[in-house]
Amino acid sequence: MNTILFDLDGTLLPIDMILFEKLYFEELSKDFADIISPSELAKNIWSSTKIMVENTEYKTNEEIFMADFTTRMNMELPALQKRFDDFYDTSFLKIKEYAQDIQCIKESVKILKSKGYTVALATNPLFPEKAIHHRIRWAGFQPEDFSYVSTFEKNHYCKPQLKYYEEILEDIEKNPYDCLMVGNDVQEDLIAKKLGLKTYLITNNLLHRTGEEIITDYSGEYEDFYEYVKDLPSLR
Structure with a gap:
């Protein structure tokens, strides 16, 4: 070995992964609040994540997730990526205190x-x-x-x-x-x-x-x- x-x-x-998921969606929903409700956002993310986890094709996880998520959100990929990038640079960092x-x-x-x-x-x-x-x-x-x-x-x-x-x-x-x-x-x-x-x-x-x-x-x-x-x- x-x-x-x-x-x-x-x-x-x-x-605590249950707490992590709760805080993650609380913070993320604030960054998407102008276009979708927290419950719908969480539903869409979990649905796209399920498809990604079950994927067996040779495509990156990003490709699989975003192809499905952009459709559910009715948004263009660059706009979605920017929202996620901004989130991970700012609001996401608040979760650190619980780690x-x-x-x-x-x-x-x-x-x-x-x-x-x-x-x-x-x-x-x-x-x-x-x-x-x-x-x-x-x-x-x-x-x-x-x-x-x-x-x-x-x-x-x-x-x-x-x-x-x-x-x-x-x-x-x-x-x-x-x-x-x-x-x-x-x-x-x-x-x-x-x-x-x-x-x-x-x-x-x-x-x-x-x-x-x-x-x-x-x-x-x-x-x-x-x-x-x-x-x-x-x-x-």
């Missing part, structure tokens, strides 16, 4: 890099690069800390599709057996095990939507993962 893939929300960035950074997970990443492991960010690419980079910083990191960051503009599939993980492995030129996927979501992160990746389930902000048995190679809280990382051999 020489590569560690990290989820972002709930893993590197401890945040945390955890010292031991930051230290874990630092140790992995010092030992020579490739560290990549395998977040569900539902958001533009700008929004993902903001959240990376909220977690106490810089985008440059990661050799790879999945984004809305670059990636063609979403979690929990296996194609999402296959694309990342192809992009970073790694064999699945070289990799460990670290995340807090049973359905979206542990599915990587089907491709041969090892998995580590972070239990602090556990997401488990079904009653299925949890199958993972490793599991534990942030402190447990920190101890696990300290025990890994150096690759240098």
Whole structure:
């Protein structure tokens, strides 16, 4: 094993996702208040997101989402993109105060890099690069800390599709057996095990939507993962 893939929300960035979604739509609806009601905006975003998540064509997530969302909103793409860009530069930043950074997970990443492991960010690419980079910083990191960051503009599939993980492995030129996927979501992160990746389930902000048995190679809280990382051999 020489590569560690990290989820972002709930893993590197401890945040209550229910609260995050609530705040996200509250702020976004203000920026769209002149053209659509909050409830209609949320309905349209969730509908377009569903189509994006279920897409299996080789089109970027941005292409799939925007093609559907512009139709629902009856707006031209440049006008919509400008609204989103402005939102992520301003109102979106208010959500930062509800996020945390955890010292031991930051230290874990630092140790992995010092030992020579490739560290990549395998977040569900539902958001533009700008929004993902903001959240990376909220977690106490810089985008440059990661050799790879999945984004809305670059990636063609979403979690929990296996194609999402296959694309990342192809992009970073790694064999699945070289990799460990670290995340807090049973359905979206542990599915990587089907491709041969090892998995580590972070239990602090556990997401488990079904009653299925949890199958993972490793599991534990942030402190447990920190101890696990300290025990890994150096690759240098």
